[in-house]
Amino acid sequence: MSEPRPELFYNVSNSAFNVVQKPLTGWGRLYEIGVLRKVVLLAVLGLIWEIYGRRLGDENLLPTLIQTAKALLSSVQTGELPKAAFYTIMLLLKGYFAGLLLAGLLTAFASVTRVGADLLETLTAMFNPLPSIALLPLAMVWFGLSERSLIFVLIHAVVWSVALNTHAGFSGVSPTLRMVGQSYGLSKVSFILRILVPGAFPSILTGLKVGWAFAWRTLIASELVFGASGRSGGLGWFIYINKVEYLIPNVFAGLLTIMIFGLFVEYGIFRAIEKRTVQRWGMQQ
Amino acid sequence: MKNGNSVLVVEGVTLQYRTKSHLVTAVYRVSFNVQRSDRFVILGPSGCGKSTLLKAVGGFVHPVEGSITLGGAPILKPGRDRVFVFQEFDQLLPWKTVKENITFALGTTERFSRSEADERALHYIRKVNLSEFANSYPHTLSGGMKQRAAIARAMALEPQVLLMDEPFAALDALTRSNLQEELLRLWDEMKFTMLFVTHSIPEAIRLGNRILLLSVRPGQVKAEINSQGADAARIEQILFDRPIAERGSHE
Numbered sequence: 001m002s003e004p005r006p007e008l009f010y011n012v013s014n015s016a017f018n019v020v021q022k023p024l025t026g027w028g029r030l031y032e033i034g035v036l037r038k039v040v041l042l043a044v045l046g047l048i049w050e051i052y053g054r055r056l057g058d059e060n061l062l063p064t065l066i067q068t069a070k071a072l073l074s075s076v077q078t079g080e081l082p083k084a085a086f087y088t089i090m091l092l093l094k095g096y097f098a099g100l101l102l103a104g105l106l107t108a109f110a111s112v113t114r115v116g117a118d119l120l121e122t123l124t125a126m127f128n129p130l131p132s133i134a135l136l137p138l139a140m141v142w143f144g145l146s147e148r149s150l151i152f153v154l155i156h157a158v159v160w161s162v163a164l165n166t167h168a169g170f171s172g173v174s175p176t177l178r179m180v181g182q183s184y185g186l187s188k189v190s191f192i193l194r195i196l197v198p199g200a201f202p203s204i205l206t207g208l209k210v211g212w213a214f215a216w217r218t219l220i221a222s223e224l225v226f227g228a229s230g231r232s233g234g235l236g237w238f239i240y241i242n243k244v245e246y247l248i249p250n251v252f253a254g255l256l257t258i259m260i261f262g263l264f265v266e267y268g269i270f271r272a273i274e275k276r277t278v279q280r281w282g283m284q285q
Numbered sequence: 286m287k288n289g290n291s292v293l294v295v296e297g298v299t300l301q302y303r304t305k306s307h308l309v310t311a312v313y314r315v316s317f318n319v320q321r322s323d324r325f326v327i328l329g330p331s332g333c334g335k336s337t338l339l340k341a342v343g344g345f346v347h348p349v350e351g352s353i354t355l356g357g358a359p360i361l362k363p364g365r366d367r368v369f370v371f372q373e374f375d376q377l378l379p380w381k382t383v384k385e386n387i388t389f390a391l392g393t394t395e396r397f398s399r400s401e402a403d404e405r406a407l408h409y410i411r412k413v414n415l416s417e418f419a420n421s422y423p424h425t426l427s428g429g430m431k432q433r434a435a436i437a438r439a440m441a442l443e444p445q446v447l448l449m450d451e452p453f454a455a456l457d458a459l460t461r462s463n464l465q466e467e468l469l470r471l472w473d474e475m476k477f478t479m480l481f482v483t484h485s486i487p488e489a490i491r492l493g494n495r496i497l498l499l500s501v502r503p504g505q506v507k508a509e510i511n512s513q514g515a516d517a518a519r520i521e522q523i524l525f526d527r528p529i530a531e532r533g534s535h536e
Contacts, residue, residue: 176373179345183363184393194389198380281379282424 038267063249068256071249081238085257088219088234091147095154096215100208102155103162108192110163111170124164132157132218136225150222157218158211165207169200202278209270220258292478293319293342293446298351300337310503311337314351317497317509319446322476326493326512328483330524334504335482339450342480343367355445365394368439372451374431377423383410383434384419387441394442409437412471429460436468440477447479453488465491486517498523 023029030036046065053064063071075081106123109116132153139149173196181195197204223236233241235254242250278284300312311334319325327335340346342353344363353360355367370376377386387406391397397405410419413433423431432452439447453461465488472479483489489496490512498507498520508523 174373174375176371176376177378179343179363179369179371180376180378182345183343183365183367183369184390185364186393195378198378201380277380281422283379 035267060246060248063252067249068252071247072253072256075238075250075253081253081257084233084235084238084254085261088223088236089261091150091234092154092215092219094147095151095219096158096212098151099155099158099211099215100162103159103166103207103211106159106163107166107170108189110167111192111196112188117167120163120167124160124167127156128160128164130156132214133221133225136222150219153218153222154215157214161214162204162207162211165203165210166200169203169207170196172203173199198277198281201281202283205270205274205278209266212265212270216258216262290320291318292321292323292356293480294352294354295319295338295342296352296354298338298341298348298353300334300341300346301349302337302346312341312499313503313505315499315504315506316351317506319478319480321478323478324472324481324492324494325479326481326483326489326496327499328486328489328493328496328520328524329499329504330501331484333499333501335484335499336450338499338504339369339448339480339482342446343369343448365390365442366445367448368442368444370432370435370439370447370449370452372454374428374455376435377431377438379423382420382422383415383426383437386423386434387438390438390442405441406437409441410434412440412474413437413467427460429456429464432456432464433467436471440471440475443477445478447477449479449481451483454483454485461488468492486520489520490515490517496520500524 024032050065053059053062053067056062059067072081106116106120110120111117135156136149136153139152143149143152177195177199181191186194219234220236220239223234224240235258239251239254242248242254274284295318296316297314298312298316299310299314301308301310303309315338317325327338329335337346341348342355342360344360344367347361360367377383378389381389384403384406387409388399388402391402391405392399407416407419410416413436415430415433415437418426418430418434423434426434435452453464456464469492471477481489481492483492493512495509496512496515497509499505500507510520
């Protein structure tokens with residue numbers, strides 16, 4: 001009752017396409033620029049701040065963006081803010097890198113021996129939930145009112161999150177890659193540096209970011225509590241002293257400085273590293 | 286051992302591994318000899334311990350009895366004289382391009398200068414038809430291309446024996462067939478020695494010159510045959526001890 005269906009054959013030619021590749025239009029292309037999208041977003045947020053601040057009309061409650069910018073500018077001109085920021089950042093870097101070093105040693109030890117892994121897991125479970133700031137009183141007893149107390153607290157803030165993420169990343173490196181590395185006869189150190197570290201890089205980066213954020217928070221909080229350690233004060237101290245003197249625009253200027261640093265480190269450093277590493281390697285979209 | 290041509294000698298090897306609750310015997314008293322330029326295939330159903338056996342040759346697993354020797358020397362640990370091509374697509378280092386994957390492997394031997402390693406890498410990349418993709422990162426390649434790159438990397442090291450652990454099993458049928466063809470062409474050219482593990486009877490017949498048939502759990506040698514003139518139905522019969530018609534739920 002039904003006839004067999006005919007077989008069909010076609011000639012395929014590539015010349016008849018209307019669109020194979022078409023360049024995007026002007027707007028489409030602008031929208032693809034991530035920096036531009038974010039600058040626009042920041043501008044909008046700034047505008048909302050400005051409008052709300054003006055309506056409120058009380059610079060000692062919420063200074064407007066322009067008032068804050070002015071305060072920022074004058075604090076920069078007097079040299080007070082740059083000095084405080086420089087002090088804080090130097091301290092931060094010292095603590096951060098000391099923390100990274102310690103985390104690196106702990107994780108390396110953990111990836112080579114079972115005892116090391118047990119030790120790291122136990123220590124992380126114990127100390128990671130402990131707020132660094134809670135150690136500050138103790139640190140002051142041990143190291144006195146010096147930079148060393150702050151660095152001690154900073155190391156504590158950095159080391160566990162970095163070690164935890166790195167360790168988790170190492171254990172996530174696939175058995176196949178491990179076997180590839182082993183069959184090249186790499187030494188233990190070489191194996192860690194050339195196979196495990198790049199293989200675990202997405203987690204390591206997360207650890208670095210989390211550690212960086214913890215370090216900032218801890219340091220600013222410590223400075224607020226601790227005040228000027230010895231001779232000069234940092235950003236936390238700058239914020240605190242201006243609050244005491246009721247110079248609220250200056251308080252905002254201090255906060256804004258921290259945020260600007262945050263943006264710079266995120267986009268200028270971490271994102272740049274991501275682009276060159278994990279995104280290029282297809283480990284992250 | 287008696288035979289001067291033998292490259293790899295496996296003698297009475299038993300392999301066991303430990304899970305949380307059991308001690309499992311994967312392979313029981315397996316013996317075979319691989320001669321120079323053999324395309325030696327280990328064929329068996331899944332769970333016969335053939336991959337474990339290959340890992341033992343690789344030096345990742347140690348026999349509880351018996352011995353494995355390569356060129357007369359016992360195998361104690363992984364080494365560059367036995368290079369693996371795995372089934373998994375993630376065997377290339379994702380942070381290196383195809384070429385860098387090969388030069389990195391060559392670099393670990395410390396036998397080559399940088400320019401020699403480069404040249405050699407490109408040579409083998411050309412052999413597997415990946416020249417256009419030499420500077421691509423692995424994640425931009427298709428599964429078949431990744432396997433080709435892994436084969437190029439393994440061959441560039443010129444191992445005494447190439448260990449292939451079902452390298453084409455995760456590929457689609459067309460790509461698999463193409464790669465089998467290419468592998469045979471490369472073998473014709475270079476006559477390398479390879480030990481190839483598979484669970485596919487047609488693949489074993491096509492690629493091997495000598496086929497070792499293993500039984501299920503624990504793997505024991507059922508036969509060692511030449512693939513020339515081998516017949517799939519007969520192999521199936523040997524493997525499963527029964528006429529083909531009865532084979533049903535087993536896999």
